[in-house]
Amino acid sequence: MSRKYVKIEGPYVESVPLVYKHKIPIQKTEQFWRGLAEGKIYATRCKKCGAVYFPPQADCPVDMSSEMEWVELPREGVLEAFTKVYARPQGFDDLEPYVIGIATLSNGVRVMGWVEPPDERCIKVGDAVEVGTKSVKDKYIIVLKLKKSCT
Ligand SMILES: [Zn+2]
Structure with missing residues (x-):
């Protein structure tokens, strides 16, 4: 199967951007x-x-x-990356700075969540985490809870 391209000769104007939207049930x-x-x-x-x-x-x-x-998804994971969020998005700006991390779970799936406790001096890449959820401001977020203690 070959594709056909339309070659534009001469001057042209840009069209408005085409936006594709669909409804997700x-x-x-x-x-x-x-x-x-x-x-x-x-x-x-x-x-x-x-x-x-x-x-x-x-x-x-x-x-x-x-x-x-x-x-x-499995509950066990390993922390791959993390960062402390000081510039909180609108609606979260009255919260204390929090730590967002990415963990790879035992089946290879990656999830992003809030690392707890949010102590960036204690958190290390490679730390074992337990994945869960919690409610923040009427929204549920994913939590990556360190399995070691930070004291
Ligand atoms: Zn398939």
Whole structure:
């Protein structure tokens, strides 16, 4: 199959940017939000090829399958990176500075969350973390709790 390109001869004007929007049915993400409220983190797994997606996806980009199932992610992870957030986003600006980190879970999936306790002198890359959730300002966030103690 060959692609056809349209060659533009002479002067031209830029078109307005094309924006592609589509509606994501709430039922396709509901399990994820309900899971956070229960302290669980859900990903989606393609029933066809077994690929696990986090954040959850409704369709598998590998084989275009929409046959996805929910799987709970493992709780154990290793901290890969972290940073302290001083410039908090609007709505979080009255909170103490917090630490955001990325952990790789035992199944290889990466999740981002708030590292606790937020003591950047204690936190080290490679630290073991337990993944959970907590409620901050009526929103559920993912928490990466250090398994070692910081005193
Ligand atoms: Zn797939």
